[in-house]
Amino acid sequence: MDSFFWTYVWPALIMVGQSLLLLVCLLVLIAFILLADRKVWANVQLRRGPNVVGPFGLFQSFADLLKFVLKEPIIPSGADKTVFLLAPLVSVTLALATWAVIPVNDGWAVANINVGVLYIFAISSLEVYGVIMAGWASNSKYPFLGALRSAAQMVSYEVSIGIVIVTVLLCVGSLNLTDIVYAQKTGLGTMLGMPNSFLDWHWFSLFPMFVIFFISGLAETNRPPFDLPEAESELVAGYMVEYSSAPYMMLMLSEYAAIMLICSLTTILFLGGWLPPVDFWLINWVPGIVWFLLKVIFVFFGFAMAKAMVPRYRYDQLMRLGWKVFLPLSLGMLVIVAFVLKLTGWAG
Amino acid sequence: MGLHALFFYLFAFVAVASAFMVISAKNPVHSVLFLIVVFFNAAGLFLLTGAEFIAMILLVVYIGAVAVLFLFVVMMLDVDFAELKAGVLQYAPIGMLVGLIVAAELILVVGSSVLSPEAASSITMPIPDPAVRSNTAALGDVLYTHYVYYFQIAGLVLLVAMIGAIVLTLRHRQNIKRQDISRQVARTPETAIEVVKVKPGQGL
Secondary structure: OHHHHHHHHHHHHHHHHHHHHHHHHHHHHHHHHHHHHHHHHHHHOOOOOOOOOOHHHOOHHHHHHHHHHHOOOOOOOOOOHHHHHHHHHHHHHHHHHHHHHOOOOOOOOOOOOOOHHHHHHHHHHHOHHHHHHHHHHOOOHHHHHHHHHHHHHHHHHHHHHHHHHHHHHHHHOOOOHHHHHHHOOOOHHHHOOOOOEHHHOHHHHOHHHHHHHHHHHHHHOOOOOOOHHHOHHHHOOHHHOOOOHHHHHHHHHHHHHHHHHHHHHHHHHHOOOOOOOEOOHHHHHOOHHHHHHHHHHHHHHHHHHHHHHOOOOOHHHHHHHHHHHHHHHHHHHHHHHHHHHHHHOOOO | OHHHHHHHHHHHHHHHHHHHHHHHOOOHHHHHHHHHHHHHHHHHHHHHOOOHHHHHHHHHHHHHHHHHHHHHHHHHOOOOHHHHHHOHHHHHHHHHHHHHHHHHHHHHHHHHHHHOHHHHHHOOOOOOOOOOOOHHHHHHHHHHHHOHHHHHHHHHHHHHHHHHHHHHHOOOOOOOOOOOHHHHHHOOHHHHOOOOOOOOOOOO
C-alpha cells in the first residue's frame, strides 16, 4: 500500500498541484492581459479605456467576471442544449490543456514530453470544434455563418503554421519544447562572432518565418484583422451571438487562453523562451520566467497593436493570403532552409 | 501496470461505446461528434502503446482536418436521415460480410503473433527501444531513409490526384470582376488619375 502511494498517488498529487498553480497564474495573467488589450486599443484611439474599477481600472476584468457569473444564462429554445453547453466547455478545456507542456522556465513544465510541439499543434487544431459546435448548436443564422467561416479559416492557417513549425524543427532537430529553447543559446549571432545574445534566437535567422508565424497566429486565434468569425459589422458577434453570462465568459476565456498560447509559442520558437537577451551577469541573474513573461507580453502587445491599427480583411482576401501567399512562401522557405542545413552541415 | 490496464479499458470502453453511438445517433452532426470522440480515444490507445508520434498525428490529421471537413459537409447538407435509415436492413447483409472479413483478418494477424511469438524477431524493421531512439526518429528512418523511393512515389500519386481534382473542378469564369492585388499596389497617381482643366460653363 505504501509503495502504491509513492509510485502513483504522490506523483499524481504533485502534478495536480503544479497544474493548479499554473492555471491560477494563467487565469490571473489573462485577466490583466484582457485589460491591457482594451487599454492599448483605447490609447491608440485616444480614449481612456476602462478606468473606473480599482486604480487605473486594474480590477475591470474581475468586475466583468462577477457580472458574467451572476447574470442569467439564456439558452435559445431552438438550440441543441447539450452541444450548446458543451461547446464553451470543450473550447476552454482544450485551450487550457495545451499549457501542460509549455516550459515557462528551465525545467518548469508540468509535462516535459518528447512530442511537445506536436501536442500543442494537435490540441490547438481541435480548438476549431468549440467554434463549430457553438455556431451549429445555436440554431441561428449568424452563428452558423461565423462557424463556417472559422472552420475554413482555422484549417487554412494551420497549414502555414505547421510548415513554419517544421522549419524551426529542422534547425533544432527535436520536437521537445525545452530542446527548442536550448538550441537558441547559440545561433547566427555566435556564428558571426558575437557573444551570446538575442541575435542567436530564431527570429533573426528565420525572419520571414517569424513574420508568417505572427500573422498566421493572428488568423488562427481569430484576432483582428482576421476576426471574421465574429465580425461585429456583419455577423453581430458571429458564433457567440446566442451566448450569455457564464458560457459566453468561457468562450471569451478560451479565446484569450489561445492567444496567450500563440504568444508563448512564438516566444519559445522564435524569441528564445526564458533565455536572457544578452550575456551579462546582472541580466543573467534575473530569473528566466521574468524574461519569458516579458517576451510573451511583448508579442501580445504586437497582437493588440494589430487589432487597434489594421482594418478587417475581406473573406476572399483572407483566403488568398493564406493559400496563395503564405503557403507557397513558407513551403519555399522550408526547402531553402533544408538545403542550407544539409549543404553546410549545420544540421548535425 | 495496473494503471496502464485501467487506462486501456477506459479508452477502449469509451471508444467502443461512442463508435456504437456513431451509427445509432439520430442526428448526423451528433454522429460526427461521436466519431471525433472515437478518434480521440484511439489516439489515447496509441499513446498507451508508446506510439506518441502516431497518436499526435492522428489528432492533427483525422480530428483537426478530416473530421472538420466531415462536420462541415454534414452541417451543410440537408439530408433526410429517416429516409436513409429506412434502407438499413437492405444493406445489413453486405455490412455483416465486410465486418466478418475484417474480424477474420484481425483474428488471423493477432492469432499468428500469439501462436508463434518468435515470428516477431524476423521482422525486417523491428521497433527500436524507445529509450534509445524516439519513435519520431524511428519512423523517420523507415520513411525517409529505408523506403524513401516508395515514399516519394506515394507522394507523387497524391500530387497527381490533387492536380486532377483541381483540374476537374476549376471553372474560370470570364467577365466577372476580380481583385488583382499586385496591380492595385503597382498603381501610381500617374497611371490612376488624369488631371483635366475644366473651363467654367463648358464641362468635359
